[in-house]
Amino acid sequence: MLLEFEGSNNEPAKLSELEINIFILEIFLAGSETTTSSIEWAFSELLHNPETMVKDTNLVGYFIPKNTQVFVNVWAIGREEECWEEPLCFKPERFLGSKIEYNGQHFEFIPFGAGRRICPDLPLGHRMMHFALGSLLHEFDWEYDFSTNPNPIDTNDKIGLVV
Numbered sequence: 001m002l003l004e005f006e007g008s009n010n011e012p013a014k015l016s017e018l019e020i021n022i023f024i025l026e027i028f029l030a031g032s033e034t035t036t037s038s039i040e041w042a043f044s045e046l047l048h049n050p051e052t053m054v055k056d057t058n059l060v061g062y063f064i065p066k067n068t069q070v071f072v073n074v075w076a077i078g079r080e081e082e083c084w085e086e087p088l089c090f091k092p093e094r095f096l097g098s099k100i101e102y103n104g105q106h107f108e109f110i111p112f113g114a115g116r117r118i119c120p121d122l123p124l125g126h127r128m129m130h131f132a133l134g135s136l137l138h139e140f141d142w143e144y145d146f147s148t149n150p151n152p153i154d155t156n157d158k159i160g161l162v163v
């Protein structure tokens with residue numbers, strides 16, 4: 001890349017030799033010194049505080065032993081009355097003006113999960129959902145024909161995969 005900044009017979013150099021020296025020095029220093037000394041200091045602190053390396057943990061008052069597999073019950077969180085008014089009612093307007101986002105920062109609403117293993121499809125999924133749902137709602141008038149089938153749509157859920 002730096003060669004592109006090198007001068008030629010009819011064009012002066014865009015970076016001086018001193019600037020290139022500084023650039024290379026900074027890349028090496030920033031790329032090595034920072035991480036290595038941070039790791040060294042982290043080890044020094046860990047060895048002086050061995051209790052910080054214990055694998056058991058305490059999370060909001062719950063003791064979680066080493067190697068425990070923790071499941072987050074998103075189903076129950078979505079039905080939690082402390083977080084949601086009438087949680088079982090379909091009220092899309094509950095999100096209008098709400099600060100609650102689905103980006104994994106607001107734990108009462110984590111349809112895509114959260115943290116390091118959050119769904120990588122989140123940005124695309126968000127666009128696809130809005131595009132498909134929005135287009136279908138915008139282009140057609142929808143209604144359920146109770147005369148053909150007077151029973152309400154069965155909205156019971158169960159674990160499964162739609163292929």
Ligand code: HEM
Binds near residue numbers: 114115116125
């Ligand atoms: C509305 C659509 C979707 C929803 C609601 C959704 C939701 C989720 C959830 C809740 C997780 C678990 C995150 C966690 O453990 O914290 C997940 C993981 C994952 N999702 Fe999605 N997902 C959707 C669409 C997709 C699509 C279309 C793809 C692929 C193109 C995808 C690929 C993945 C992958 C690869 C993981 C595992 C990530 C990991 O464990 O590191 N998802 N998704």
